Structures are given as C-alpha cells and as structure tokens.
Amino acid sequence: NAGVTQTPKFQVLKTGQSMTLQCAQDMNHEYMSWYRQDPGMGLRLIHYSVGAGITDQGEVPNGYNVSRSTTEDFPLRLLSAAPSQTSVYFCASGRQGGPNTGELFFGEGSRLTVL
C-alpha cells in the first residue's frame, strides 16, 4: 500500500494564481482531511470529509475549496492564491468508528510558496 500520497511536493505560485493539491489514499479510509503547518502555529485544520460527497470546514477554511467525489481522493483547491497561504500542507486520512478512530495517516506534505 502506498498509504497517503500528496502531489506536488513543492510548488511556487504567483499571487492570484489557482492550483489544486492532490491527495489520494489506498486504505479505504472514510475520513480525510487537510491541515496547514506554519511555524509557531502548529497544525491547523482546513477542511475535512467523512465520506464521499460530505465535506466540512475546519479552523481555517477561507481561501480553500474541497470536494470528495470518491473515497480515495480529496483535492484541495486554492482559487486565488495569496502570500498568506504560503505554508506546508498535509493531507491525512483515517478510519471512522471503531477503536482506531482518531488515528490519522499523513502524507509527506506539500510545500507551497506564494509570491
């Protein structure tokens, strides 16, 4: 199993450009989420999903869109990038229900720089 795969690993954007960070998991996890990691701020939840067709906002959703059309994929879209979105982005997935609820499997991260 590949686990959680994020692409791209690195990206540089200009202010106002749009892009999509891809996330795929092959563990048949119901739950998927996106976090951003900033120095001194820790991990902050952007959006999450508990199944195909179901998404919800986290702590810092502004400027980001998500969709969940399949169990495997959970892309994160930046419609008009801003320098404040310069960060490292992590996708994570996990099971919902049962004893393993709350155990998240993380991708390697995507480092985004917005100029």
Add this chain to the structure above:
Amino acid sequence: AQRVTQPEKLLSVFKGAPVELKCNYSYSGSPELFWYVQYSRQRLQLLLRHISRESIKGFTADLNKGETSFHLKKPFAQEEDSAMYYCALREDSGYALNFGKGTSLLVTP
C-alpha cells in the same frame, strides 16, 4: 477556539534525563487525546492515544481530567527521541483532530 495548549515551543534535555512534554486541553465533554510525533524527514505519525494506556518507545501519557492535562513522559530520554511532538484532541461528538502548536524536543548527548 484553541482547545489544545502546548506551553513549550522547545524543550532541550540531556540524554538519560527524564522528559515531560506538557499538554493541556479545554473541553467540557469526554475528549479523546493523542500524541503524534514527527521525526526529521519522516511523516507525522501517531505515538500513543490515551484510551490504549500503553507505553510506546518508553513514552507514557495519562489523561488527568481534573487538571485537563495529557502530559507525555519518558524516564530516560534518548537522542533518537529528538522530534516535534503534537498533542491532539478529538471531541466526543466530532470527527476532526485539533492539534496543539507542537513542542520540539531536542535530546543532546
């Protein structure tokens, strides 16, 4: 609202010394608490969770509901313990994990 507080950004200890990484939370229900760890050039991964009550890599953490704390402890730190540690909380009615800001642990020889 910040539900998880890790008061120390950086904690430096000598090899063989005891280590305690602090985590306090604010939640009135029955939360589930976790510790995640990120070693250099590795993915963030689960270290332990309070409901399992087990010791992983010599680390233990006890949920203290009276003090709303979930401190991570190890009696004798090793150099390979150097990493970023995150405390996380899941509300009893929720799905998402809320992470603290993290504590960077440095174990020096």
